[in-house]
Amino acid sequence: MREFFPLIFSLAAIAVAGLVEIMLMALINRPWWSRRWVRRVSWGLPLFGMVMVLVWGLGQYYAVSWLRLPAAGLAVLAFVLEAALMLSLPISGVIHFIHWLTDRIVKKRQTADPSITDNNRRAFLRIAAVGLPAASVSLGLTGLTHAFTEVAVFLKTIRFENLPVGLDGLRILHLSDSHLANYVTLDAIEEVLLKAESFQPDLIAVSGDIADDLTMLGDCLKLISQLKPRYGVYASLGNHEYYRGLRRVQRIFEASPVPLLVNHSLVVNVSGVDLRIAGIEDPRFVSAGDRAFFKQAIDIMLTEARTADFTLLLSHRPLALDYASEVGLDLVLAGHTHGGQIGFRRHSFFELFNPDTYLWGHYQKNDTHLYTSSGVGHWFPFRLGCPAEAPVLELTRG
Numbered sequence: 077m078r079e080f081f082p083l084i085f086s087l088a089a090i091a092v093a094g095l096v097e098i099m100l101m102a103l104i105n106r107p108w109w110s111r112r113w114v115r116r117v118s119w120g121l122p123l124f125g126m127v128m129v130l131v132w133g134l135g136q137y138y139a140v141s142w143l144r145l146p147a148a149g150l151a152v153l154a155f156v157l158e159a160a161l162m163l164s165l166p167i168s169g170v171i172h173f174i175h176w177l178t179d180r181i182v183k184k185r186q187t188a189d190p191s192i193t194d195n196n197r198r199a200f201l202r203i204a205a206v207g208l209p210a211a212s213v214s215l216g217l218t219g220l221t222h223a224f225t226e227v228a229v230f231l232k233t234i235r236f237e238n239l240p241v242g243l244d245g246l247r248i249l250h251l252s253d254s255h256l257a258n259y260v261t262l263d264a265i266e267e268v269l270l271k272a273e274s275f276q277p278d279l280i281a282v283s284g285d286i287a288d289d290l291t292m293l294g295d296c297l298k299l300i301s302q303l304k305p306r307y308g309v310y311a312s313l314g315n316h317e318y319y320r321g322l323r324r325v326q327r328i329f330e331a332s333p334v335p336l337l338v339n340h341s342l343v344v345n346v347s348g349v350d351l352r353i354a355g356i357e358d359p360r361f362v363s364a365g366d367r368a369f370f371k372q373a374i375d376i377m378l379t380e381a382r383t384a385d386f387t388l389l390l391s392h393r394p395l396a397l398d399y400a401s402e403v404g405l406d407l408v409l410a411g412h413t414h415g416g417q418i419g420f421r422r423h424s425f426f427e428l429f430n431p432d433t434y435l436w437g438h439y440q441k442n443d444t445h446l447y448t449s450s451g452v453g454h455w456f457p458f459r460l461g462c463p464a465e466a467p468v469l470e471l472t473r474g
Contacts, residue, residue, distance in 0.1 A: 081319070082288070082455065083129055083132060083133045086129050086132075086151055086152075086155070087126055089155060090122055090126055090129065090151065090154055090155050090158065091126060093122070093155060093159060093162060094121060094122020094123075094126075094158055096162050097118060097121070097122070097158050097162055097165065098119065098122075100161070100162065100166060101114065101118050101161075102118075104166065104169030104170075104173070105168055105172055105205075106172070107175075121154055121157060122154065122158065124150075124154050125150075125151050125153075125154025125155060125158070128147045128148075128150040128151035128154060129147075131143060131147040132144055132147035132148045132151055132258075135147055135148075144258065145258055148258040148259070149258075149259070149457070152456065152458075153220060156216040156217070156219070156220050157213060157216060157217075159216065160209070160212040160213045160215065160216035161209055161212065161213065163212055164208045164209040164211070164212035164213075167208050168205045168206075168209055171204050171208070172205055175205065215460065216458075218460060219417075219458040219459055220457060222460060223259065223454060223457035223458055223464075225463065225464075226267070227264065227267070227268050227271075227452055227463075227464045227465060227466055228463050228464065228465040229268060229271035229272050229275070229465070229466045229467075229468065230465070230467060230468065231247075231275055231467075231468050231470055232438070232467045232468065232469050233469075234445050234447065234469055234471055234472070235473070235474025236406065236407075236443075236445065236471060236473065237473075238443070239386070239471055239472070239474075240349040240385045241347075242346055242347030242348050242349035243346060243347070243349050243351065243385075243386055243471050244471065244472060244473050245470065245471070245472065246278050246346060246351075246470070246471045247275060247276065247277045247278050247279070247468050247469070247470050247471075248277060248278070248279045248281055248388070248409070248469045248470075248471070249272045249275070249279070249280045249281070249303075249466065249467075249468050249469075250283070250409050250447060250467050250468075250469055251280065251281070251282045251283070251300070251466055252282065252283040252284065252285065252409070252410070252411025252412075252449040252451050253283075253284070253285040253314070253412065253414060253449065253452060253453060253454070254286050254287065254296070254451070254452040254453045255285055255286075255287070255316065255451075255455045256286065256287035256288060256289055256293070256296055256453070257287065257288035257292070257455070258288075258289075259454060259455075259457045260452065260453030261292075262292060262295055262296060262299060264452075264453070265296055265300070265452070266299060268452060269300065269302075269303050271466075272303070272468055275468040277303070277305050277468050278305055278306055278346075279305050279306075279307040279308060279309075279310070279344075279353075280300060280303065280305050280308075280310070281309075281310055281311075281388065281390055281409050282309065282311035282312070282334070282390075283311075283312050283314070283391065283392050283409050283410055283449070284311070284312050284314020284315070284316070284317060284358060284390075284411060284412070285314035285315065285316040285317070285392065285411065285412070285451075286311070286314070286316075286317070287320070288320065288455060290321065290324055290325065293328045294328045294331065297309075297311075297328070297332040297333070297334045298332060298333070301332070301333040301334055307344050308335075308344065309333070310335055310342070310353050310355065310390065311329070311335070311336050311390070312336070312337050312338070312355030312356060312357075312358075312390035312392060313325075313336070313338060313355070313357050313392060314358055314392040314412065315358045315359075315360050315392065315412070317358070318358065318360045336355070337353070337354060337355025337356075337390060338355060338356070338357050339355075339356050339357055339373050339376040340354070340355065340377060340380065341353060341354035341355070341377055341380075341381045341387075342354075343382055343384050349385045349386065350383070350384040350386075351384060351385070351386050351387075351388065352382075352384035352386065352387040352388065353388050354377050354381065354387060354388065354389045354390065354405075355377075355389070355390040355391075356370070356373040356374060356389070356390070356391050357373055358392045366395055367395060367398055367399065370391070370393075370395060370396045370398070370400075371399045373396075374389070374400060374403060374405075378403065386406050387405045387406050387407070388406065388407050389405050389407070389408045389409070390408075390409055390410075391408055391409070391410050392410060392411060392412050393410055393412045393413075394408070394410035394411075394412065394434035394435070394439075394446055394448040395433070395434070396408055396410065397410075397434055397439060397441055397444060398441070400446075401441040401442040401443070401444035402442075404443065406443070406445065407445050407447075407471070408444065408445070408446040408447075409446075409447055409449070409469075410434070410446060410447070410448045411448065411451050412448075413433070413434075413435045413450075414450055414454055414459075414462070415436030415437075415448075415451070416435050416436070417450075417454065417456070417460070417462050418459075418460045418461060419436060419460070419461040419462030420461050422436075422437060423437060424436040424462065425462075434446055435448060436449075436450050436462065447467065447469055449465055449467060450462050450463065450464060450465050451464055451465070452464055452465070452466050
């Protein structure tokens, strides 16, 4: 039943967004609503989206990928267009009101003086009213298109003041949030690994939300392990592993060559240096108690862990940085946020409103470093200025 939750959510989201879009069009954009083709498009968009969700469901139930994948993409297209209109129609409604008010004022003045005209201003208002929804829809389509571009694989240097000499130059391929299912396939993961191979990573860290379709999880883990980094492949849990069924996920990992670290750690000797690789579980839901959760999870891991020269922590959520920095962990690798899926100059757009959420990129608190990946994939295919990524992080002394 869990695999149908995205379908139910999508059906509800498209229906609600469609209803809001129709109301905004009918109530505050009446000059447009009076046109038959506008009414047909307004009603047709949510109906089209809901039909695509049903087709998507049939494709998923009968395991027909050629039916499921296009239908899922078209359902998202319908929702993106609805969302774009929802954001722009209130503003265009205000412009329509100004246009109506201007017309009334001009007509009163024309009664007294027929030579008065205001054609330029009214033409500008008409263009502005049309331009906003058009621009919004254009951005929506751009974001949807960019979600299907290639994953960026690149080398990112992180400098540590007291990095053990044996770890200088260690390269870690960070994979997070691939969400294998409708929008990301095993072929896409293989392409990422082929690109990453040229950087010769020494270790691969996978920080959760690997597969929304668990039938792909085992093959994905085998595929990743085939890169054969000399210090191994390690993974931690994400919230979607819980959503899809934790016990089944654990069984798949047990049959794979990749260890799943749940409030647990392993120590690997790297050129005479003890490197502790740790992973913690995920709180599953966003709540006010998240920071307390990370304290408890990290404390459990530290209690059972042996001492080491350097600690790498895999945490699906970047908020683990706060407590990790208090107990002196060296590097945290996280994902979950997808960078907010809207970015500007390698930073999440949403950090403008909440800078302490560590949404995308490299951060440092005390002596602890964090890299939050924007993710290899997404469960909702929309990216604007925030490309999917799989960074190869090189540790250096600095």
